[in-house]
Amino acid sequence: MVTINSMMCKGCGYCIRFCPKHILEMSKERSEKGHFYPVNIDEKACTTCAICALMCPEGAIEVTSKED
């Protein structure tokens, strides 16, 4: 599962650019800090490859493997 900390995100969009499944999208609303941030629009399609977390400059994304 991908957890995005909107308080740390600055909205650069690297995670959206590099997500191989194209399931991250910029939010419509701004965070408390005033930035747009990525949201996961399809949790089921996520393979938890963690490329979004790898490319996040701020370390705002944490990835845990799916429980099944």
Add this chain to the structure above:
Amino acid sequence: MAEYKRPKSLMPMATGYCPGCLHALATRLVADVIDELGQAENAINVVSVGCSALNLYSWCGDVIGSAHGRAPAVATGVKRCLPERLVFTYQGDGDLAAIGLAEIMSAANRGENFTVVFANNQTYGMTGGQMAPTTLLGQKTTTSRDGRDCLTTGYPMKMCELISVLEAPVFVARYALNTPKGVMDAKKGIKKAFEKQLRGEGFTFIELLTNCPTNWGMNPLDTLEYMNTNTIPYFTPGVFKDKEAEK
């Protein structure tokens, strides 16, 4: 499947870097490696002046702030006094390749047993985007408005190539942080350099190609493309010296 947790060596807050700045990614990579090696309590981060000094606010472990460009000189003293500690400097290109050129070349030539992490964004970021020694030919900055001209300001300085011709350094490598592959390679390179230092092998130098969305005047995603088409062809990523492999 993979898991990722934010490294404990970083403060649990946003860094001071601009949105999309790969300096923040470079800092995070170093923190990742230090956590993986279990050296969070043992590491000493020596920073000097420039955007790299923002590490002072986001680094959880020991940090020393030194004068502009003098981080390798300070790190030399720290490492000689505390040989058991993992000592590394984190410097930008204006800091390392311009004002600190004497310090870095001397420290490399002496083969001091510490690691230099060099974030090269081809501009002076913090002071407002002036031309650095590493600025590419034709690149516009606030002090080279028509683009850098080699007739008046020379050519971009290739630090990895310069340092790799010295006898003492044991590992010299350059990585670009604009693709996931580059980031993964960089992480392996930083880990290798730190392991070499912990084994007491000698001086290690890691150059990380980064961007500066604010001073290049582009949005973050465009800077990654700019790096692909302009930066990487000139500053070729790769391992320039690895004494272990030469044996």
